[in-house]
Structures are given as C-alpha cells and as structure tokens.
Amino acid sequence: MVSSVGGSSAPGLGAAQLKEAAANQELGIAVIKKGQDVEKAQGEAALKLIDSSSSVASSGRIDLYV
16 A cells, blocks of 8 residues: 555655654653643742741741631
8 A cells, every 4th residue: 555655755754754753752752841840840939938938937927827
C-alpha cells in the first residue's frame, strides 16, 4: 500500500512523520516540565507566605480569632 503512494518518496514521508511525532512528544514533555516548575515555585511561595504569617502571629503584631 505504501508503494502505491509514490514509490521512492514513501520512506521519506514515513521518516518525516516520525520526526514530527517525536518533535510533538518533546514539545509536550517540555510543556509538562515547565508546568511542574511553575507549580513548584508557587508551592515554595505559598510556604514562605505561611511561614511569614506565622512569625508575625507569634510576635503579637496580629490578632488571631479562633
């Protein structure tokens, strides 16, 4: 079936499709890694915010209502 498409250009077409699939996969992995980096940075910022608020509360400069 592949030979009916265009003879000698069929292997080149298959290789091009494989390269495109690999590039798409690499792009997807890069996007996921970037998302993980952003989530990690947000988590670290949240922890810093929590730590800073607890140090303010223990110093008596803020009122806590329970």
